[in-house]
Amino acid sequence: MIRFEHVALGYADRPVVQDVDLEVPDGKTMVILGDSGSGKSTLLKGVLGILKPQAGQIEVNGSNVGDLEENELLAYRQRIGMVFQEGALFDSLTVGENIGFWLWEHTDWNDEKIEERIRTLLRFVGLESVIDKRPDELSGGMKRRVAIARSMAPQDPLVMLYDEPTTGLDPFTSRSICDLIRQVQSEFQVMSLVVTHDLHDAFRVGDLFSFIHDSRVILTGNREKIERSDDPFIRTFLST
Amino acid sequence: MMTLFLEKALRFFEPVGSFVLMVSRGFRFMFSRFRIGDTLIQMDRIGVGSIPIVFLASIFAGLDMALQFEVVMAPYGAKALLGKVVTTSIIRDMGPVLASLVMSARVTAGIASELGMMNSTQQIDALRVMGVDPLDRLVAPRLAAGLVMMPILSIVGDFLALLAGLGISVAVGHVPAPLFWSGVRDALTAQNLTNAFLKPLFFGFILTSIGCHYGMRTSGGAYEVGRSTTKAVVAAAVWILISNFLISKLLINIWGLSA
Ligand SMILES: Nc1ncnc2c1ncn2[C@@H]1O[C@H](COP(=O)(O)OP(=O)(O)OP(=O)(O)O)[C@@H](O)[C@H]1O
Ligand SMILES: [Mg+2]
Numbered sequence: 033m034i035r036f037e038h039v040a041l042g043y044a045d046r047p048v049v050q051d052v053d054l055e056v057p058d059g060k061t062m063v064i065l066g067d068s069g070s071g072k073s074t075l076l077k078g079v080l081g082i083l084k085p086q087a088g089q090i091e092v093n094g095s096n097v098g099d100l101e102e103n104e105l106l107a108y109r110q111r112i113g114m115v116f117q118e119g120a121l122f123d124s125l126t127v128g129e130n131i132g133f134w135l136w137e138h139t140d141w142n143d144e145k146i147e148e149r150i151r152t153l154l155r156f157v158g159l160e161s162v163i164d165k166r167p168d169e170l171s172g173g174m175k176r177r178v179a180i181a182r183s184m185a186p187q188d189p190l191v192m193l194y195d196e197p198t199t200g201l202d203p204f205t206s207r208s209i210c211d212l213i214r215q216v217q218s219e220f221q222v223m224s225l226v227v228t229h230d231l232h233d234a235f236r237v238g239d240l241f242s243f244i245h246d247s248r249v250i251l252t253g254n255r256e257k258i259e260r261s262d263d264p265f266i267r268t269f270l271s272t
Numbered sequence: 273m274m275t276l277f278l279e280k281a282l283r284f285f286e287p288v289g290s291f292v293l294m295v296s297r298g299f300r301f302m303f304s305r306f307r308i309g310d311t312l313i314q315m316d317r318i319g320v321g322s323i324p325i326v327f328l329a330s331i332f333a334g335l336d337m338a339l340q341f342e343v344v345m346a347p348y349g350a351k352a353l354l355g356k357v358v359t360t361s362i363i364r365d366m367g368p369v370l371a372s373l374v375m376s377a378r379v380t381a382g383i384a385s386e387l388g389m390m391n392s393t394q395q396i397d398a399l400r401v402m403g404v405d406p407l408d409r410l411v412a413p414r415l416a417a418g419l420v421m422m423p424i425l426s427i428v429g430d431f432l433a434l435l436a437g438l439g440i441s442v443a444v445g446h447v448p449a450p451l452f453w454s455g456v457r458d459a460l461t462a463q464n465l466t467n468a469f470l471k472p473l474f475f476g477f478i479l480t481s482i483g484c485h486y487g488m489r490t491s492g493g494a495y496e497v498g499r500s501t502t503k504a505v506v507a508a509a510v511w512i513l514i515s516n517f518l519i520s521k522l523l524i525n526i527w528g529l530s531a
Contacts, residue, residue, distance in 0.1 A: 082397065109401055109403060120393055121398075122399075123390075133402060138403060
């Protein structure tokens with residue numbers, strides 16, 4: 033379970049979001065919606081422990097992320113898959129090296145074993161043929177798939193975080209990425225947090241939805257609750 | 273009032289603090305966990321890639337210096353000293369400074385823009401999330417490569433400059449080659465050789481550390497990357513010139529004026 037309790041997160045003294053209460057039950061996917069600059073990526077940085085809460089606490093499976101030491105964070109992050117906005121693949125490495133990066137850095141596996149793992153992951157995201165390509169030879173959708181594969185390299189993930197996984201993609205590719213997210217979810221029974229500002233994609237992948245506006249969470253609930261809301265911000269969001 | 277002043281002072285010194293922190297942690301990684309593979313790649317890119325431009329610059333500096341000194345010294349009948357004067361000015365100053373300034377255009381700009389781009393595309397965040405310290409993986413190998421390659425390039429460049437100087441002195445100044453060489457040998461004093469080695473070592477550190485500093489602090493898009501790259505090159509050039517003067521002064525203080 034991921035639980036935010038009265039969390040404030042921000043840079044320097046300025047809070048970007050405050051008083052956030054969220055709860056993602058095991059095996060569920062929560063979608064975070066909000067306009068650009070509202071602090072969606074910032075929330076993910078909180079879950080990753082890159083950013084410490086200025087107030088409140090973030091709890092993932094019983095451990096308080098803000099309290100973890102640097103070496104505990106390392107172990108903690110092994111069970112978290114993070115898919116960055118735009119993928120953030122290392123462009124000096126091949127696709128295969130990107131996916132195997134974590135294994136080369138942190139395990140003493142030999143090359144064959146790592147390559148086998150890379151191939152398994154690429155097969156899972158449907159891209160076995162690009163193993164020796166460089167990221168800049170891939171299309172946007174392929175990059176996101178590779179990023180998803182890379183984020184699952186350490187071991188089977190417990191939590192998956194996706195930062196705008198479909199932004200800038202055509203509707204078909206967006207859809208296939210959403211299907212992939214669902215597939216990861218059902219295969220590994222992970223908890224997921226998906227950040228997006230696309231409502232269609234949100235409803236395609238999510239079980240729960242949470243809206244951020246004016247640095248606060250203004251509504252959390254399932255699809256029904258969202259669609260019944262008469263909050264003006266949410267109504268505009270729904271009508272686009 | 274006081275706190276406002278303090279805040280301003282802190283903001284002014286904050287880059288200095290983060291530079292010192294970056295460098296000290298970078299060195300710690302270099303000694304605790306040396307990444308030989310990454311360092312070799314950087315040595316190739318920083319050093320081997322710079323060979324043509326550094327050597328070309330050195331050769332022309334040697335040619336020109338011999339030409340000019342010949343003009344100055346011929347009226348005094350001091351041509352016999354040409355070898356010593358050319359060598360001294362090349363290995364003490366011209367060689368290291370010129371090689372490093374040429375390198376800063378290539379190396380500092382390359383590092384600042386590469387790391388800046390990695391930062392703005394979240395590749396550096398991705399490294400952190402994957403449990404790898406960017407200072408370990410990116411900064412330490414570049415610092416190490418700069419420290420190793422800059423002295424090598426500079427000293428080979430000095431040698432080429434001397435050969436070029438010899439060529440001009442013989443061809444234009446009609447100085448006998450053995451006379452020139454004995455001047456060269458006279459100039460290879462402990463103080464001069466210390467200059468020849470210490471300066472490029474220090475400049476190699478300036479080139480790479482300033483490139484890393486600006487690169488790691490870049491946020492934003494292509495525009496910001498371009499701006500911080502330009503700033504990095506200017507800063508590297510300025511610090512090379514300033515530290516050149518300071519090292520010269522320091523070594524003269526140590527050795528006295530014994531040349
Ligand atoms: N590293 C940083 N340092 C300082 N301020 C930051 C930093 N990153 C983000 N911010 C600020 O925090 C606020 C929220 O940023 P965040 O990236 O979380 O927004 P977002 O909701 O993900 O937006 P988008 O949809 O555009 O990705 C913005 O106002 C931004 O300027
Ligand atoms: Mg974002």
